[in-house]
Amino acid sequence: MKVGVIGSGGREHALCHALKNSEKVNKIYCIPGNAGTNLFAENVEINLSDFKKIKDFILNNKIDLIVIGPEKPLVDGMADYLKNFNIKVFGPNKIASQLEGSKIFTKKLCEKYKIPTAKFGIFNNIKDAKKFLSQTIFPLVVKADGLAAGKGVYICNNIQQSITAIEEIFEGKFGETKEVLIEEFLKGEEMSFFIISDGTTFKTFGTAQDHKRALEGDEGKNTGGMGAYSPSRLETLSLNKKIIDKIIIPTFKGLKNLNTNFVGFLYAGLMIINDEPFLIEYNVRMGDPECQTILPKLKTDFFKIVDACVDQKLNSINFEWKEEKSICLVLCSKGYPDKYENNVEVKNLNNISLNKNEFIFHAGTINKNSKIFSNGGRVLNFVILSKDFKVGREKALSLIEQIDWPNGFFRRDIGYKVINK
Numbered sequence: 222m223k224v225g226v227i228g229s230g231g232r233e234h235a236l237c238h239a240l241k242n243s244e245k246v247n248k249i250y251c252i253p254g255n256a257g258t259n260l261f262a263e264n265v266e267i268n269l270s271d272f273k274k275i276k277d278f279i280l281n282n283k284i285d286l287i288v289i290g291p292e293k294p295l296v297d298g299m300a301d302y303l304k305n306f307n308i309k310v311f312g313p314n315k316i317a318s319q320l321e322g323s324k325i326f327t328k329k330l331c332e333k334y335k336i337p338t339a340k341f342g343i344f345n346n347i348k349d350a351k352k353f354l355s356q357t358i359f360p361l362v363v364k365a366d367g368l369a370a371g372k373g374v375y376i377c378n379n380i381q382q383s384i385t386a387i388e389e390i391f392e393g394k395f396g397e398t399k400e401v402l403i404e405e406f407l408k409g410e411e412m413s414f415f416i417i418s419d420g421t422t423f424k425t426f427g428t429a430q431d432h433k434r435a436l437e438g439d440e441g442k443n444t445g446g447m448g449a450y451s452p453s454r455l456e457t458l459s460l461n462k463k464i465i466d467k468i469i470i471p472t473f474k475g476l477k478n479l480n481t482n483f484v485g486f487l488y489a490g491l492m493i494i495n496d497e498p499f500l501i502e503y504n505v506r507m508g509d510p511e512c513q514t515i516l517p518k519l520k521t522d523f524f525k526i527v528d529a530c531v532d533q534k535l536n537s538i539n540f541e542w543k544e545e546k547s548i549c550l551v552l553c554s555k556g557y558p559d560k561y562e563n564n565v566e567v568k569n570l571n572n573i574s575l576n577k578n579e580f581i582f583h584a585g586t587i588n589k590n591s592k593i594f595s596n597g598g599r600v601l602n603f604v605i606l607s608k609d610f611k612v613g614r615e616k617a618l619s620l621i622e623q624i625d626w627p628n629g630f631f632r633r634d635i636g637y638k639v640i641n642k
Contacts, residue, residue, distance in 0.1 A: 223248040224524065225279060226262070227269065227299070228290030229255050231551075231584035231602040232509040236288055236523075237262045238582070239516045243524035250284060256593045257583025269294050272302045279308055286311065288527060289485075292368055292506055296322035300484075311527045313505050316481040320472070320503040324402050325366050327503055334471040338500045339492075341404035350387045350401055354380050360406040363387060365395040374443055376406065409494035410638075411501070412453045413511050414464050416489075417526065419535035420482035423469070425461065427518065427542070428453040429511040430638070435558060437634045444558045445599060448635030449514045450548040450610055455493050464491065464498045472503070484530055513582045513602045514549040518542050545578060545606035548613040552621055552631045554585070557598035565595045568625035578606035579616065600629065611640045 224246050226236050234257040240246050241261045252275060254264030267274050269291070279287060287303060289295055289312035298315035319326040331338040339362070344350035354361075363386035365373030373395040375386035383403075390401050415426040429451040435441035468489060476483055488504035488511070507515075516523065520541040529538045554561035567586065570593055575581065582604065585597020603620050605613035614636055621631060 222246055222285040222524075223250070223283060225250040225252060225284045225287045226254075226258070226290060227252050227275075227287065227294055229253050229258075230291065230509055230597075231582045231599065232507055232512040233290040234258050234582040234584070235513040235516045235580075235602075236290055236507070238580070239519065239523035240288070240527075243522045245522070245528075246524050250278075250282065252278070255583045255596070256586035256588040257581070259588055269299075270297070272299055275299075276303060276306055276308070279303070280306065285309065286528060286531060288312070290506060292318070292321050292504065295485075295505055296368060309531045310484075311531055312485045313483050313487075314481060316479060317476055317483045318505045320487070321505040322368060323366055324364050324502060325400055327500075328402065328404075330472065330475045331500060334475045336468050336471050336500055337498065339404040339407050341402055343400055343402055345400050347387055347391050350403060351384060353403060354383050357403070358405075359383075362404050362406055363390065364402040364404070365390045366398050366400050366402060367396055407492040407494060407499055407501070409492040409499070410455060412455050412491045412493050412498075413449070413508055414453075414461075414489040414491055414498075415507070415511070415515065416469060416487050417530060417535070418473075418483045418485065418487060419530040419533045420484045421533050422535050423473070423483075423487075424535060424538075424540060425465075426486065426540075427451055427515040428456045429508070429514050430454065430636070431508065431511060432632060432635050435553075435632075437632050438637075442558050444553075446508070446510045446551065447553070447632045448548070448550045449508075449510050450546065450613075450636040450639060451511070451514045451518065452546070454639040460493070460496060460498065463496075464489065468498060468500050509584075510549045510551055510599075510602050513580070513604050514547045517578070517580055517604055517606055518545065518547050543606060545608060546610050546613060547604060547606050548610055548617060548636050549602050549604045550614070550617045550621060550631055550635050551584070551599050552601040552603065552624065552626075552629045553599050554595050554597070555628050555630050557630075561598055562628060563594075563596055565626070565628040567593045567595060567600065567629075570601075570624060573620060573623050575620075579620065580604040581620065595626075595628065610636045614640065
């Protein structure tokens with residue numbers, strides 16, 4: 222069968238890699254892809270906002286199934302648009318995608334269906350938002366309502382930091398916004414919890430711990446993710462049940478009452494406090510770099526899972542997972558998440574020899590004349606499966622040190638809470 226993957230990041234390289242291992246898949250297209258997907262998929266340079274051109278390419282090439290990787294096409298309604306032309310799509314529709322597209326949509330859903338989350342206030346102007354600050358306890362969290370590539374969140378320790386955050390959001394730093402969300406700061410440990418759904422049923426799809434801050438020790442600015450490990454050290458059967466009963470099931474009930482359902486990956490970003498889960502936010506797709514971290518652990522044919530989801534037959538598939546733990550380190554362009562230089566050659570990458578359970582997933586890369594150049598803030602993902610997180614991290618660091626790329630930086634402490642405990 223022919224499969225198309227939408228996106229160009231590390232997540233999409235991992236998705237293509239998992240799909241190529243299926244005996245049922247004989248052709249993969251990646252729109253637009255990167256230098257890594259190009260190794261076993263055909264990259265197709267189409268702007269992701271041009272739904273018509275993407276649709277025409279899918280129909281003209283008789284692609285059997287489309288997997289949408291990034292959040293923006295989902296929030297913009299790509300799944301709905303393609304389904305109108307009888308194209309099979311793995312990814313939620315526009316209404317369900319508001320779980321990520323609007324933090325305020327999700328907060329109101331939490332309020333209505335008693336889903337545990339931080340206390341919050343919603344404001345549509347700077348004046349009221351600033352007034353609210355005088356009544357709050359610090360630290361607090363200020364969030365832009367829409368998509369912000371993982372960066373529209375401010376943890377504020379005082380009024381001045383909060384005012385700066387509010388002003389930057391309303392002034393359009395993360396795109397046009399009509400509302401800002403201010404919520405209490407929850408002190409606990411974060412956990413990423415994944416499920417996959419076919420619209421009628423769902424199954425769990427692993428846990429992870431992401432490292433959002435740019436610098437070691439969880440310092441510096443928020444990023445899209447500097448690395449991750451799986452499974453989360455917090456995961457237990459009892460906690461999983463609480464998450465499903467208190468958060469996932471009520472969310473799907475809320476979507477059903479909006480006359481919609483959810484097909485695809487749902488990623489719950491949680492704060493765990495005294496073994497109780499609180500929802501921080503939802504993502505309506507696989508995380509990045511969590512996808513790169515989790516998918517290599519999967520033994521079951523990934524295409525069969527996705528195909529079953531699209532046909533509402535997820536219950537017919539039993540998932541099998543490898544026993545090894547997984548850790549991912551992200552190599553970034555210096556200056557990320559702020560200004561950074563693109564088109565810097567990454568040397569010696571093609572000379573690295575990977576052993577079993579070692580993976581390099583491309584993110585911000587581009588291939589020019591058989592040479593690889595940086596093309597984004599997060600450039601490469603180094604993933605290791607092993608019985609021990611520390612061993613895995615040391616192997617990942619060893620791989621990174623073989624790269625000849627002075628323009629890169631990375632965190633050496635990914636997984637420090639589980640490794641140094």
